[in-house]
Amino acid sequence: MSNVISLAVPSRIEPLETRLSSLVALFARERRTGDDVFWLKENAELLNILECTGQSVAPDALAVHGGFYASAMERLQFFPQYYRFLLSLALDLEDLGMPGEEAAKMVDFAHGEGLAEAELSDLQRAEARRLMARRGIDPVNDPFLNDRLRTFASRTKTFALPNKKAAYELTHIVFYLSEYGRRDPNLTQNALKSLHFAGLTAFLDQNADLLSEICTGMVYAGEQPPAVWTAWLAQETRKFELEAGETVSLNDAYHEFLVCNWHAAVAGEPIFRKPVSATRTRFDRPKAGAPLREISQTMMALESQRSGDWDVMRRRMEPQLSAQANDVLNMAAESSDHFDAFFEGFARAGRS
Numbered sequence: 118m119s120n121v122i123s124l125a126v127p128s129r130i131e132p133l134e135t136r137l138s139s140l141v142a143l144f145a146r147e148r149r150t151g152d153d154v155f156w157l158k159e160n161a162e163l164l165n166i167l168e169c170t171g172q173s174v175a176p177d178a179l180a181v182h183g184g185f186y187a188s189a190m191e192r193l194q195f196f197p198q199y200y201r202f203l204l205s206l207a208l209d210l211e212d213l214g215m216p217g218e219e220a221a222k223m224v225d226f227a228h229g230e231g232l233a234e235a236e237l238s239d240l241q242r243a244e245a246r247r248l249m250a251r252r253g254i255d256p257v258n259d260p261f262l263n264d265r266l267r268t269f270a271s272r273t274k275t276f277a278l279p280n281k282k283a284a285y286e287l288t289h290i291v292f293y294l295s296e297y298g299r300r301d302p303n304l305t306q307n308a309l310k311s312l313h314f315a316g317l318t319a320f321l322d323q324n325a326d327l328l329s330e331i332c333t334g335m336v337y338a339g340e341q342p343p344a345v346w347t348a349w350l351a352q353e354t355r356k357f358e359l360e361a362g363e364t365v366s367l368n369d370a371y372h373e374f375l376v377c378n379w380h381a382a383v384a385g386e387p388i389f390r391k392p393v394s395a396t397r398t399r400f401d402r403p404k405a406g407a408p409l410r411e412i413s414q415t416m417m418a419l420e421s422q423r424s425g426d427w428d429v430m431r432r433r434m435e436p437q438l439s440a441q442a443n444d445v446l447n448m449a450a451e452s453s454d455h456f457d458a459f460f461e462g463f464a465r466a467g468r469s
Contacts (some may be wrong), residue, residue: 130390137167138178139393145181147397148367157202162375164209169297170382172213179215186210186219193223200232201241204248212251224252233257239265240286243293266290271307276314277462279409284315284327291334298337298383309340313455318463320346320449322409325353325402326373329380336383345452350380357402361394369399408442415442416464425461 131139144163149156160182167174185192189207193200204227207220227233233245233256243266246257269275270290275283291312294302312335319328329350332342354377357370378388415437416423416430424430427450435443450456 131392133388134173134175134178136389136393137172138175139395140389141167141174141178142181142395143393143398145185147395148371151185154199154202157199157206159371161202161205161209162372164213165205165297166375166379166382168209168212170379170388172382174213176214179210179213182206182210182215186215186217189219190223190226193226197227197230197232200227201244201248208248208251221252224249224254228254228256231256239269240289240293243290247293247296263294266294267303267305267308270311271305273307273311273314273458274462276311276318277459278465279318279322279413281324281327284319285330287311287315288327288330288334291338295337302338304338309335309338310455310458312338312340313453314459314462316342316346317449317453317456317459318409320349320452321407321412321445323405323407323445325350325377326370329373329376333376333380333383343452345448347380347384350377351384351386353377353402354381357391357400359391359393359398359400361396361398363397365397365399367397367399370402371400373402374400406441408439408445411438411442412446423464423466425464425466427457427460430460430464 130136140163144160148159186207189203193203196203200223204220204223207223211217211220227245228249233242233249236242236245239262242257242259242262246255246262249256267290270287276287291302291304294304312331316328316331316335319331328346332346332350335342357374357377382388412434415434418437419430419433422433424433431447431450434446438446450460453459
């Protein structure tokens with residue numbers, strides 16, 4: 118009789134360039150088709166992250182986009198409503214190493230057609246300007262656009278309340294004004310405080326997608342994100358699970374997967390370490406309960422006893438909250454020097 122001993126051998130992690138090549142191929146070929154607007158969105162997001170974090174992508178990996186790149190101008194002419202996606206893809210492909218000068222031609226066309234003039238929001242105009250400026254053109258004749266963006270970002274009260282739309286807009290303002298970390302966005306002190314406020318709400322909601330963007334924006338703005346937030350993001354990034362199969366649903370957490378790894382790159386940590394299949398794949402992260410709703414409901418139930426003083430409310434709320442909610446709330450309070458100011462607005466005390 119013999120004893121068989123099984124040794125747990127760690128799975129081999131491919132080199133980063135190989136991992137990136139597999140990821141580019143997956144999004145280019147396996148999840149969606151090129152005539153799907155969601156294909157444009159997913160691939161534009163991935164390539165943007167690779168380009169702005171300075172990743173080295175093998176020429177063979179970029180070649181998977183050769184067909185798209187060759188027809189990019191034709192697509193732009195037929196689908197001008199998607200010009201920001203199309204410009205982003207062409208610009209990033211070239212800046213990552215794809216040979217050619219199609220992006221400059223596309224920028225000239227978009228500018229000549231006045232496509233940026235169709236934008237209703239300052240944020241979209243800022244994105245259009247950021248994209249076209251990469252090939253030397255400013256399509257927005259508005260010297261006050263940046264001032265308006267900074268004014269929006271500086272209204273801290275907006276970000277003391279749960280408002281995902283405003284928080285994502287805040288992060289993108291920082292991305293565009295900083296040229297994705299390449300220059301100082303010149304944010305006001307209140308705008309920097311707004312980033313902290315939005316981050317506190319995202320942490321209370323245990324929203325890794327939004328918190329990743331906020332922490333990345335803080336780095337681009339010259340701020341150091343709280344260690345509690347970044348440690349939690351690193352932990353959550355390791356939890357992603359990839360499921361391959363011809364019929365798996367693509368209603369998944371792919372965006373969260375991308376931005377969590379984007380934050381990891383900005384933080385100087387290893388990125389995209391999960392093995393990627395060569396077939397259709399979905400991205401998931403096991404999620405525990407998010408205590409933000411419980412905290413909000415508890416505060417609302419206190420009615421006239423609600424106070425903007427965190428020390429007072431801590432004692433009043435603690436018996437009403439679950440252990441998880443208390444833990445997350447206390448970690449949030451300890452994570453940021455701005456918590457007391459944040460909580461004053463978050464509590465909405467004295468409002469009818």
